[in-house]
Amino acid sequence: MKSFWNKISVVVMALSLAITTSSFAQQPGTTSYKCMIQMTNYMGEGAYIVISLINGKGAYEKTLYVLGSDKKWYPDVKEWHKAMAKKTPNISAITGASVAGGDRSVTVLEIDNSKLNKDYKIRFESAVEDKQYHVKDLEIPLTTEALSAKNEGTGYIRYVRFSPN
Amino acid sequence: MTISVWRYSHLALAVSSFLLLALASITGVILAFEPVSQKIQPYRAANFDELTLAQTLPVLKKNYAEISELSVDANQFVQIKGSDADGKSLTVYVDPQTGKILGTPARQSEFFQWVTALHRSLFLHEAGRFFVGLTAFLLLLITVSGTMLILQRQRGVKRFFTRIVRDNFAQYYHVVLGRLSLVPILIVALSGTYLSLARFELIKTEKISPDIDFDAIQSRPERKLADFTVFQNTRLSEVQSIEFPFSEDPEDYYTLKLSDREMAVNQITGDILSEVRYPTAVLLTTLSLNLHTGRTSAVWAIILAVAAGNILFFIYSGFAITWKRRGNRVKNKYSADDSRFIILVGSENGSTFRFAQAIHQQLIRQGEKSFLTELNNYTVFPKAEYLIALTATYGLGDAPTNARRFATLVEKHPQPHPVRYSVLGFGSHAYPDFCKFAFEVNQLLAGQKWAVPLVDVHTINDKSPDDFSLWAEAWSQQADILITASSEHLKTPEHPLEALTVTGITQTAQTDGTFLIRLQPKHNLNVTSGDLLAIYPQNDHRERLYSIGVLDNELQLSVRLHPDGLGSGFLHRLTSGDTIQARIIDNGHFHFPQKAPVVVMISNGTGIAPFLGMISQNNPRTPCHLYCGFRQRASLEIYQRFLDESKSDRKLTDLHVAFSREDKKQYVSDLIARDADFIMEVLNTNGVLMICGSLAMQKDVLELLGTTCQTKLGKSLSVYQSHGQILMDCY
Numbered sequence A: 001m002k003s004f005w006n007k008i009s010v011v012v013m014a015l016s017l018a019i020t021t022s023s024f025a026q027q028p029g030t031t032s033y034k035c036m037i038q039m040t041n042y043m044g045e046g047a048y049i050v051i052s053l054i055n056g057k058g059a060y061e062k063t064l065y066v067l068g069s070d071k072k073w074y075p076d077v078k079e080w081h082k083a084m085a086k087k088t089p090n091i092s093a094i095t096g097a098s099v100a101g102g103d104r105s106v107t108v109l110e111i112d113n114s115k116l117n118k119d120y121k122i123r124f125e126s127a128v129e130d131k132q133y134h135v136k137d138l139e140i141p142l143t144t145e146a147l148s149a150k151n152e153g154t155g156y157i158r159y160v161r162f163s164p165n
Numbered sequence B: 001m002t003i004s005v006w007r008y009s010h011l012a013l014a015v016s017s018f019l020l021l022a023l024a025s026i027t028g029v030i031l032a033f034e035p036v037s038q039k040i041q042p043y044r045a046a047n048f049d050e051l052t053l054a055q056t057l058p059v060l061k062k063n064y065a066e067i068s069e070l071s072v073d074a075n076q077f078v079q080i081k082g083s084d085a086d087g088k089s090l091t092v093y094v095d096p097q098t099g100k101i102l103g104t105p106a107r108q109s110e111f112f113q114w115v116t117a118l119h120r121s122l123f124l125h126e127a128g129r130f131f132v133g134l135t136a137f138l139l140l141l142i143t144v145s146g147t148m149l150i151l152q153r154q155r156g157v158k159r160f161f162t163r164i165v166r167d168n169f170a171q172y173y174h175v176v177l178g179r180l181s182l183v184p185i186l187i188v189a190l191s192g193t194y195l196s197l198a199r200f201e202l203i204k205t206e207k208i209s210p211d212i213d214f215d216a217i218q219s220r221p222e223r224k225l226a227d228f229t230v231f232q233n234t235r236l237s238e239v240q241s242i243e244f245p246f247s248e249d250p251e252d253y254y255t256l257k258l259s260d261r262e263m264a265v266n267q268i269t270g271d272i273l274s275e276v277r278y279p280t281a282v283l284l285t286t287l288s289l290n291l292h293t294g295r296t297s298a299v300w301a302i303i304l305a306v307a308a309g310n311i312l313f314f315i316y317s318g319f320a321i322t323w324k325r326r327g328n329r330v331k332n333k334y335s336a337d338d339s340r341f342i343i344l345v346g347s348e349n350g351s352t353f354r355f356a357q358a359i360h361q362q363l364i365r366q367g368e369k370s371f372l373t374e375l376n377n378y379t380v381f382p383k384a385e386y387l388i389a390l391t392a393t394y395g396l397g398d399a400p401t402n403a404r405r406f407a408t409l410v411e412k413h414p415q416p417h418p419v420r421y422s423v424l425g426f427g428s429h430a431y432p433d434f435c436k437f438a439f440e441v442n443q444l445l446a447g448q449k450w451a452v453p454l455v456d457v458h459t460i461n462d463k464s465p466d467d468f469s470l471w472a473e474a475w476s477q478q479a480d481i482l483i484t485a486s487s488e489h490l491k492t493p494e495h496p497l498e499a500l501t502v503t504g505i506t507q508t509a510q511t512d513g514t515f516l517i518r519l520q521p522k523h524n525l526n527v528t529s530g531d532l533l534a535i536y537p538q539n540d541h542r543e544r545l546y547s548i549g550v551l552d553n554e555l556q557l558s559v560r561l562h563p564d565g566l567g568s569g570f571l572h573r574l575t576s577g578d579t580i581q582a583r584i585i586d587n588g589h590f591h592f593p594q595k596a597p598v599v600v601m602i603s604n605g606t607g608i609a610p611f612l613g614m615i616s617q618n619n620p621r622t623p624c625h626l627y628c629g630f631r632q633r634a635s636l637e638i639y640q641r642f643l644d645e646s647k648s649d650r651k652l653t654d655l656h657v658a659f660s661r662e663d664k665k666q667y668v669s670d671l672i673a674r675d676a677d678f679i680m681e682v683l684n685t686n687g688v689l690m691i692c693g694s695l696a697m698q699k700d701v702l703e704l705l706g707t708t709c710q711t712k713l714g715k716s717l718s719v720y721q722s723h724g725q726i727l728m729d730c731y
Helices: A002-026 A071-076 A078-083 A144-148 B002-031 B033-039 B053-063 B110-121 B125-154 B169-180 B182-199 B229-233 B280-293 B298-327 B351-365 B406-412 B436-446 B465-479 B566-572 B605-616 B633-648 B668-674 B676-684 B695-713 B717-722
Strands: A030-039 A048-054 A060-067 A104-112 A121-127 A133-141 A157-164 B066-072 B078-083 B089-094 B101-103 B239-243 B253-258 B261-266 B272-277 B341-346 B370-374 B386-391 B419-427 B451-453 B458-461 B498-505 B514-521 B532-535 B544-547 B549-551 B554-560 B579-585 B599-604 B624-630 B654-659 B688-693 B726-730
Touching: A030 B066, A048 A071, A048 A104, A060 A078, A060 A104, A071 A078, A078 A121, A078 A133, A104 B066, A121 A157, A133 A144, A133 A157, B002 B033, B002 B110, B002 B125, B002 B298, B033 B298, B053 B066, B053 B229, B053 B239, B110 B125, B125 B169, B125 B182, B169 B182, B169 B298, B182 B280, B182 B298, B229 B261, B280 B298, B341 B351, B351 B370, B351 B386, B351 B419, B386 B436, B406 B436, B419 B436, B419 B465, B436 B451, B436 B695, B436 B717, B451 B695, B458 B465, B465 B544, B514 B633, B532 B566, B544 B554, B544 B566, B544 B605, B549 B605, B554 B566, B554 B605, B599 B605, B599 B668, B599 B695, B605 B624, B605 B633, B605 B688, B624 B633, B624 B668, B633 B654, B654 B668, B668 B676, B668 B695, B676 B688, B676 B695, B688 B695, B695 B717, B695 B726, B717 B726
Parallel strands: B341 B370, B341 B386, B386 B419, B419 B451, B419 B458, B599 B624, B599 B688, B624 B654, B688 B726
Antiparallel strands: A030 A104, A030 A157, A048 A060, A048 A121, A121 A133, B066 B078, B066 B239, B078 B089, B089 B101, B239 B253, B253 B261, B261 B272, B498 B514, B498 B579, B514 B554, B532 B544, B532 B579, B549 B554
């Protein structure tokens, strides 16, 4: 009887180890961050927000997340659409719903550890149908410090908060 | 004026918006199926309505590593966003009771997304939204004007849902379906307009976020989720969404977005940190969305689909009606100044025009100069000999829009020559005030010096061809021009003829040539006193009509022999035992009233004929007063014995006779003037007046009655005429 329980515990340990390693193996060198976007009480349609990684030269490097699923409105997010819309494969995997005024949205961003505390920035670009477009509604340096603070937006975004997932 | 304003605005609004309206309706019908297709999915918890947050939230928290948001959609499906034990993010439908995953929300289908965009903005963004919003507002106005038109058509709010007279398919169903889908369409239009106003920020729907005093946030006492009073008191069905605290920091809190307010709840103590009620405008927006989309109820969504489908039908039928009405526009071959026949029409929806056209065409085909126009275009017609006025009645016995100025115009433009007129009223017994305006026109013409009555005023119930042919026959006989009920049959109408045997004929009275003839039908006939007998003296289209009195199952005619009379000569030559072919015409409007408390019969000359039959059949002994006029005492002789007997038998209550060439030289109208108080009392107590005889006598009597009614009862004579209290059959 006792040997049976031993066997079980071994199996459980092995399994849990396997799960942990496999989940790490999927994302080598990346960390997930929960990212909460709190919107202002603006009136109008749901905002389309694109979260992008910007390199030291100020160029788009990678699309981290797109809030807003109807491709018809992507051209409204002008700069990103010009630079990245066609270069982002499998965009639907990192797409969520648009966010209306007063609402908040929580998404999970995968961030490459090697980019942290280097000369990278995270940009929140926002557009609302027939309303002003904000190329830098919010842009923060990709630093440990910035990721732990509350960052105020300038357009439809009231603030953004991060927390390690 | 009000009637035409509603009608014109109804049409103008429809014309200006029908393209967009059709588009919005088609897309609307399609979109109604979106909520229906969603609701058939099995994601709604069985006892959803009973669950509280205190029951739900602890279960969900236990089942999922992380929840950032819970939302309840219009289908009452509970959806959570968060992550599972492995940190993988999740967006799933869950069972709020067990926490089990029920399914993954599908993205809105591309098709419905496309149709929605078309419905809302025509793919034209702001401009499109504006036009769609405007269309919704126009629909609102169309609905209001349509409702006013139904109210006018049905004559009042109380009769709103009573029977509708059927003119034709498009008109009938336009009104019938209009009444049925009035409420849903009004709601669609109203909610659509509201949503557009909110969209363009003309109605402020800004939400106010809870204001939180972070210094006052407590971290004690720590309570379990299930013990939070606010969660125990809040049902899941009130929830729109719940934002979970972003971290375990006491400064992060639950945000509950309920159907009518927003609350912030301390995640440790369960205290309510702040509570804000939504402004009314926000609640109205939600309500409008629910009503406009049908997202909360599949049944309502289907009702909306049907209503939107009806709008398409209204567009079709509305234009069909307009088209038809425009088709009635008159093209006259001859000018008003040249024409011998003037046909004047009063019609609200154009159906009366078709009868007028039939008469007009037949006259033209017979080489006559005829001019057809609206009553409002009445003027001086220098060559007119005949005037036919065909008119409907609108609203509460009012003139149709195109006849409103007629009364003023008649006073203003007297005709230079005598004109023989005939009035034909169109209406339906489904409405009170049957043909009231036609009676008014008749009364008005009767009061004109130049106007000579050709035939009695006739009424046509529900476009009855029989009623029309009755008039056509009477008119044809007087004018000696053949007009038939249907323009296709210009030949002798083929009616079944009856064989009648002469059983008795009196000698003509010495001076005025009146004689009585009795006829015995071969078969048992359905004939009532007041019906007409049509005889064909030459066996051709020439027809002569006589009023029938039924006595002892025989038909009795009272005839005056005219020197060259076609009919009277023919009848006079008959002797007992002869057989003639004739036709009986049902003349229902001149039968003895079945319910009247008292009946007054007014006749002159041979007009007494139907009354003789009625008196002889007055077995219920309805009080019956006969006022009759003759030239001489001798003319009365052939009736004297019968009348005396009837009086002693109480079938006749009273007899008043006027002789125009003997004694006091009175006319029957003088007797009526003498007994005016009694006659008014009869009318006032729902008694019935029956008038039979010459049109000249009728004209005098009506004029007299018209003024006495106005002065003594304060009502127009046409009120009594339209309620069937004055029955006439004159020639």
